[in-house]
Amino acid sequence: MEIEEIARKYALNNAVEHGGECNPGAVIGKIFAEEEFEDKGEVQKKAQEVCEEVNGLSQEKQEEELEEYEFEEQQEEKHDPIPDLDVNEDEEVVLRFAPNPNGPPHVGHARGMVINGELKQKYNGKLILRYDDTDPVTKRPLKTEEYDAYEMLKEDYEWLGYEIDEIRYSSKNFDEYIRVAEELIEMEKAYVCKCSQEEGQEYRKEGEFCPHRGQSVEKNMELWKKMKNGGISEGEATLKVKTDMQHKNPAVRDFVAFRIIDDPDHPITGGKYRVWPMLDFQGAVEDHMMGTTHIFRGKDLRASKKRQEYVYRYLGWEYPEVRHWGNVKISGFNAPVSGSKLSEMIEDGELDGWDDPQAPTLKALKKRGFQPEALKNFYTEMGVSEKDIEASVETLEKENTRVIDEDADRYFFVAEPEKLTVKGLPENLEPEMRFHPEHPERGIRSPDLEIKDGELEIFIDSEDLEDGFYRLKGLCNIKISGKEAEFVEGDHKVALEKDADFIHWTPEYAEKASVRMPNGDTIEGVIEPNEIEEGEVVQFERFGFVKCDEEGLYYFAHE
Numbered sequence: 001m002e003i004e005e006i007a008r009k010y011a012l013n014n015a016v017e018h019g020g021e022c023n024p025g026a027v028i029g030k031i032f033a034e035e036e037f038e039d040k041g042e043v044q045k046k047a048q049e050v051c052e053e054v055n056g057l058s059q060e061k062q063e064e065e066l067e068e069y070e071f072e073e074q075q076e077e078k079h080d081p082i083p084d085l086d087v088n089e090d091e092e093v094v095l096r097f098a099p100n101p102n103g104p105p106h107v108g109h110a111r112g113m114v115i116n117g118e119l120k121q122k123y124n125g126k127l128i129l130r131y132d133d134t135d136p137v138t139k140r141p142l143k144t145e146e147y148d149a150y151e152m153l154k155e156d157y158e159w160l161g162y163e164i165d166e167i168r169y170s171s172k173n174f175d176e177y178i179r180v181a182e183e184l185i186e187m188e189k190a191y192v193c194k195c196s197q198e199e200g201q202e203y204r205k206e207g208e209f210c211p212h213r214g215q216s217v218e219k220n221m222e223l224w225k226k227m228k229n230g231g232i233s234e235g236e237a238t239l240k241v242k243t244d245m246q247h248k249n250p251a252v253r254d255f256v257a258f259r260i261i262d263d264p265d266h267p268i269t270g271g272k273y274r275v276w277p278m279l280d281f282q283g284a285v286e287d288h289m290m291g292t293t294h295i296f297r298g299k300d301l302r303a304s305k306k307r308q309e310y311v312y313r314y315l316g317w318e319y320p321e322v323r324h325w326g327n328v329k330i331s332g333f334n335a336p337v338s339g340s341k342l343s344e345m346i347e348d349g350e351l352d353g354w355d356d357p358q359a360p361t362l363k364a365l366k367k368r369g370f371q372p373e374a375l376k377n378f379y380t381e382m383g384v385s386e387k388d389i390e391a392s393v394e395t396l397e398k399e400n401t402r403v404i405d406e407d408a409d410r411y412f413f414v415a416e417p418e419k420l421t422v423k424g425l426p427e428n429l430e431p432e433m434r435f436h437p438e439h440p441e442r443g444i445r446s447p448d449l450e451i452k453d454g455e456l457e458i459f460i461d462s463e464d465l466e467d468g469f470y471r472l473k474g475l476c477n478i479k480i481s482g483k484e485a486e487f488v489e490g491d492h493k494v495a496l497e498k499d500a501d502f503i504h505w506t507p508e509y510a511e512k513a514s515v516r517m518p519n520g521d522t523i524e525g526v527i528e529p530n531e532i533e534e535g536e537v538v539q540f541e542r543f544g545f546v547k548c549d550e551e552g553l554y555y556f557a558h559e
Helices: 003-017 024-034 040-055 059-066 109-123 149-159 170-186 197-206 217-229 279-290 299-315 339-347 362-368 372-382 393-404 492-497
Strands: 094-097 126-131 166-169 190-193 238-241 255-260 275-277 294-298 321-325 328-331 389-392 417-423 456-461 468-472 476-481 484-488 501-503 505-507 511-516 522-527 537-540 544-550 553-558
Touching: 003 024, 003 040, 003 059, 024 040, 024 372, 024 389, 094 109, 094 279, 094 294, 109 126, 109 149, 109 294, 109 372, 126 149, 126 170, 126 279, 149 362, 166 170, 166 279, 170 190, 170 217, 170 238, 170 255, 170 275, 170 279, 170 299, 190 217, 238 299, 255 279, 275 279, 279 299, 294 299, 299 321, 328 393, 362 544, 362 553, 372 393, 389 393, 393 544, 393 553, 417 476, 468 492
Parallel strands: 094 126, 126 166, 294 321, 328 389, 417 484, 468 501, 511 553
Antiparallel strands: 190 238, 238 255, 255 275, 417 456, 456 505, 468 476, 476 484, 511 522, 537 544, 544 553
16 A cells, blocks of 8 residues: 555544544554554654544544545554563563653653653663763753652652652762772773863864873872862863774763863862863763663764773673654743753743643643643553654544543633623523533532522623524523623423524623633633632633642643
């Protein structure tokens, strides 16, 4: 079959299985599992286009088209995108998630959190949360009285539903990094380089040895001690690990293991150390110390593996199995997916904090009413593939809807309230609105009405205040003229027969409610009398899903 036809087959199947919305990542994975294609970029592009077309169809049309395709029996089996590991039955699987604690995790971090968490559960393995906090300059760890990224990372990982077996602080293991560095110097596998950054880049680019590469062990140890004790100024020297200067990737050639940082003022180590390990060196030593067996990370870190393998080879260590995934770009957030940029926005007052609804952090998603199951399903279905994937926040919202729709009770919220006086009402009129349309057993909402001499004052949305025949949902039929309305006999069936719009409303004594939106706006409206609890996710009919933060304050999740 042509690419488009294969893509449509799996897009329709995925959409029907997931309530009308297909996941492009899952579809792309299915395509490559069925057939090999040379131009992988073209396959991705066409699959994305087909998924958009399929998502624009009604569920009825999707089901109708799906009947035209045949699937082998195995296609009907449960999809398990979490990869199988080549391990013995008695072998312990040791995994790690190693973020830099310069802020809480955002939606991009969630992929690594989910994949490692799922693998831990699948293999009953060990999951380590390791803080790679050895860069006090460009990615300074966030640990203040107001915000502690170390704690926030732990809290959010556990919120996703995974048990962390061990927590490690890389900054607490400096002595081991220094010991390994000195062992490499003694082995003539590392040397102190006094080239400038520009000079070093030029030597790597040309594949040439720098003048310091052939220094004796004694000379390197002398210079190394000066790096540690202050005899050499910051920026004047680095410790490099010897590799292959003819390696096809210049980034792998003689890489920097340590640099000098004066006055680091680190929240864990303070100013105790002057030489600081680069991430690739520190991570290599940490993974060996931890006994890491499997590493899952982005394909942009392929060069890291190549560099670290030299350290492992020199010291006789066994390198963990590494698998890479492609880049995932999730569009639709109002703020950037960058810890440093988010931090700047908070400092400048553009965001109220790390849980501001505009932010793509897990804390913000949690505050808005997103459930951990939605994120887990989103990334689990995406699996581990080196294909780059573009997704939108709408796809994540659809996943969240599947999780919360069943439990979320319904309420009326009027965003732009206009008072309407309804006349000619019977005195015994009582409203009846179900808490959930598909669960009558949950009961009905029936707010008290203050009907006096056949008149009732209510709030409706300003956009509904137009002359004509309408149904006040759960109450009665009316005919609006100006800012008054007359009661009309008949039930909801009459309104349906006349193709009348159903209007949401609240009693005149309704409470004020504010809804914080993901674009930074706040909508002030009124809500029907309720007993919504703090932390509860509900649906404001015709408006969207929201989460109650406190009485009268809600955060918008999505439609």
